[in-house]
Structures are given as C-alpha cells and as structure tokens.
Amino acid sequence: MSSERTGSADRLKAYLDEARSQVRSLSPEQARRAQDGGALLIDIRESWETAGGSAAGAALIERGQLELEIGRHAPDPDQSIVLMCEAGNRSALSARSLQAMGYRKVANLSGGWNAWCQAGLPTERPRGLDDRARQRYLRHLAIEDIGEAGQRKLLDSRVFIAGAGGLGSPAALYLAAAGVGQISLVDDDRVERSNLQRQILHSDHLIGHPKTESAAQRLHALNPDIRVETFSERLTQANVDALIRDHDVVIDGSDNFPTRYLLNDACVRQRLPLVYGAVLRFAGQIAVFRAGDGHSPCYRCLFPQPPAPEDSPSCAEAGVLGVMPGVIGTLQAAETLKLLLDLGQPLVSRLLHYDALAGRFRETRLVRDPNCNHCASGSR
Template sequence: MTLTDEELDRYARHIVLREVGGAGQLKLKAGKILVIGAGGIGSAVLPALAAAGVGLLRMADDDVVSLSNLQRQTLFTTADIGQPKVAVAAQRLTALNPHVTLDLHPTRVTAANLPALIDGMDVVIDGSDNFATRLAVSDAATAAQVPLVSAAISQFQGQIGTFRGWLPDAPCYRCFVGDAHDPEECDTCAEQGVLGAMVTMVGGFAAMEAMRVLIGFGDSPMGRLHILDGLAPGWRTIRLPKDPGCSACGS
C-alpha cells in the first residue's frame, strides 16, 4: 500500500508530524473503524476520521434526522430532516474525502448483530445513547479483542475511554459501569439536555483516541477515563481498575 501524490498533498500536515509521518498515514489508510451511532458524537467523529484518511468507516445507526438533532448533530442540515442518518452522513463524508470507503448499516445495534459488525474492524467507537447498547458493544468488542473507544456526553459533562478488557490488567467498559444499571431508570439526553459545543469536543477527542490506536502515538490510554467538565471548565483523568468479578472480562 502506498500514498498517491494527491494523498501526500492532502495529508501533508499529518505526514510532517514526527509521531505520524508517512508510516502513520499508511496505518490510517489501512485502518477499519466501526462507528456506532451517527448522532451527536458520530457527527464529530465521522468527519474527523474521514478527513484524516481512515481507509474504511463502517457506520451503524437506524435513526432518521429530526429537527431537534440539528442543535448538536452538525453533519446534518434542515433539508435532511426525515432522511436516514447514515445515508446523509455518507454523502457528506464522500464529498469531504472520496478516498474513504464507507460501509453503511442503517440498523439498530443489538447483541445479535454486533459480532458481524465488529468482524474485521481495528477499532470500535461507541457513541450510542443508552447503557443497554453500550454494555452490549463492550461485551462484543471484548470478546472479539477489538479496542473500544467509548464516548458519552450529558448536559455539560463528557467522558472518553479506550478499553481493552481482554488484556490481563485492562478494564472493559462493564468494569467501569457494572451490571446494575437499569435502562428504564437512566435519564436520556432529551430529558437532561446537552450543550451542543460539548458534543463536538468529546467527539473530536474520541476520533483522536481511535487514531492513537491505529498509529500508536503518545502514551497508552489503557485504563484511563478522560472527563470533560464544561462548567468548570477543565479536563481530568482518572484510573479505572479491572474488576476481577466482571461478567465480561473478569477471572
């Protein structure tokens, strides 16, 4: 695999980075990423990864664009209301970078279809909006031994973590939240609200973490959870231990 003259020009600002270079850009070109959710997080993640030159982006989302999405889901416009999100996203991403291959799955993610969606992927990014899906994604990624970048946001707070639960000392997402969450008792974005600009910040961070997995630059994110407080404002990082009793990755 090589980079064409057009690609060398397109990705020049990556290639001059010592931590990326031509070798790193080739890793992005060879990379395959599954993005779960084309909503708020996905609207920031997908253009960032497409612009960066990730070779294949697989998108899974069964929703259509609604008026209330437009405050934070910047991939879409008023004219897109009522259209499938993955189809509209594909049009935008192709216009942004025609070198990226797009694999569209306008379907609801479930424990049953996740193994097929994850198969062959190098990274999974989860931007879904409920704990049931997040736990199913975590379990499937752990079982497939594919790194999971989990990104979530509510009101003025965002959380981003990279999980490799199959490794002996690394937690999975279930180690973090446990088994006790009742989806019926968890507030939704519609009920709690979310500041639109926060979504862009958290999604951009998640895209960077996925690129870190593919290229290998900087420090290892294993076992760390990054928390953005938009009211303070500020970032902080906490260590997450592996739960030896975890039903997905424990001993």
C-alpha cells in the same frame, strides 16, 4: 581485527543456529496454508524493504516495533504467528523474542521474502501516496511520528462507529479527514430537526432521511477517497459480532446503556479496543477499554449494572449543550488515531471527565474487577 570480526561472525552464526533450532520453520507453501487457516503472517522488514512488495495479506510491523505492537495484532498468546524477513534470519531471532513474551505458536518462514517470491506465491505492494494524497495529508507527513508509513497505516485501517449522532458526527468527520481507509457506521434512525443543534454530520435539507445516508454523503464530500460502509439497522445481539468483525477499533457513539453493554461484550469477545464516550448537559467523559490485553478493565468493570433511570436521565430528558458531543467525539477520534498509529498513551484504565462550566478536565483511574464475568481471566 580480522580475528575479532571472525569471532563475532561465529558467535552470530551460533546464535542464529540456536534460534532456528528452537523455532518451528515453515516453507513458503506451508506458511501460506497456515495463513489460510487463520495464522497471522507478519513481515518484520523495514518500510523501505516492504515498499517493493510483501506477501499478500501479511501484517507489516518493522522489527524494531514488533514487541511493542504485537499485542494489538495478536492479543491471544495462542494465536498462530508466522514471521518473515528478507531471508529468514531476522525473523528467526524475532520468533525467539515472541516466545520469550509468552507466544506459544510462533513459526519462522524459512528463506523469507526471497523464498516466498521464488515459490510464486501471491504478493502485494503497500498502498502508496499519489500527489493528490500527499497534498491532502501534507500536515500528517510533516509529523515525524506519522510520516508516510503512518499515513499508509491509516489508509489501511478500519473503524466501526456505533451511532451517527452527536458523538459519531465529529468522530467520523475527523477520522475521514485523517484518511482512515474505511469507516463503518450503524444507525437505524432518521434525521430530525432537533438533531441539528449538535449532530453536525447532518443538514436541514436531509431531514427525514436515514442518518447513515446523510452521514455517507457528508463524509464522501469531505474525503472521496475513503470507503464508507453503512448499516441502517439497530445494533443487536444477533448482528453485533458480524458487524464489528475485521475492524481495528470500535467507537461507542451510542446514547443508551443496553447498546453500551452490547458493544463492550462484543469487543471483549473479539479483543477489539472500544473507545467510549458519553455526554449530558454541560459534562462529558471518555475512556478506552482494551480488555483483550489481559489486564485492563472493560466497561462493565466501571458500570456493572446500569444506574437507576432517575440517576441517569437521557439527553432528550435533561438536555445537552450542543458543543459537548463535539468535544467528546473529537477526543474519541484522537484516541482512535493514537490506537491506529500506536502513538502516545491511550486512555486505557483511565476515565477522563470534562466539565464545560468549570473549564476543567479531571481523570479517574480504573481498575479491572476480578469478579467481572465478562473480562476476568478464564471467563471467556
């Protein structure tokens, strides 16, 4: 038995030596400089290990989830990545795994967390849940697939919502209630009485006020522990990239084709998932566009050109049942939470239709247009 254990240890050592020989090693100081230069530092230790602290700015992805989650954090195979674990062994093996997946700029932090601490480099502790937070998110903590680690992930997440109207209202409310740490809202409109039939973020006493102001008041009243960032301006080609940058998910709550194309193109450029929704009269639809993964379609693959005005009247012209934005906006919130928590099967490459009069959902499969000049390979 002793000889078997010795043989197994020798094989493991040989395997580790081979992995180290094929992966670039960085000292803690080199890793920090690489991080400052745009490299993604990933701590692959288990949650009970990182509870005591991790390198400042590191993404926390447990070893068992690395291959599943890396695409969301680093969709570009040329992204510079530095992996760290406790002492540098697990991260060396993980680096080889990422190389096998096609990532070309992967390095291993020699000595891992121990060496980082010995070098006196900056550290941080993951956000914990105090008694107040535990009480608020008790039903999330009871779900095995979320738990405390998932709730901390939500608290560290940032979601951008274009539009504080019919779709943005339920999406923002449910994301705030769920504990998404930062919600950013852009809308240049003011509250009108005709909005209140469906835009549940706003109240009669705030008619005439900017929608972003009304929305921020309501969201903070619901959950004072989150951050709400507002922009009372129109989304344009000049500001869209700066506004959505550094967010994890973008929600399209707009009601016009120019804004939808604007958001789509910016999300393709920045490889951010876009949760699309639209409503009219008694019907609605929703999809998730994640064109940055290299094979999924974007919004322009579905609608290369906007339909003729007579084929797609606005809600102001054709009307909308008040609850329709609630149904679709809530589904957008659900898809966003799935993306943030890496749960289930998001509506990627699928368009979900809801017919309220028939009480029926149906699904359409979406395929990437190889000739799309926005998301096709080599077009960016």
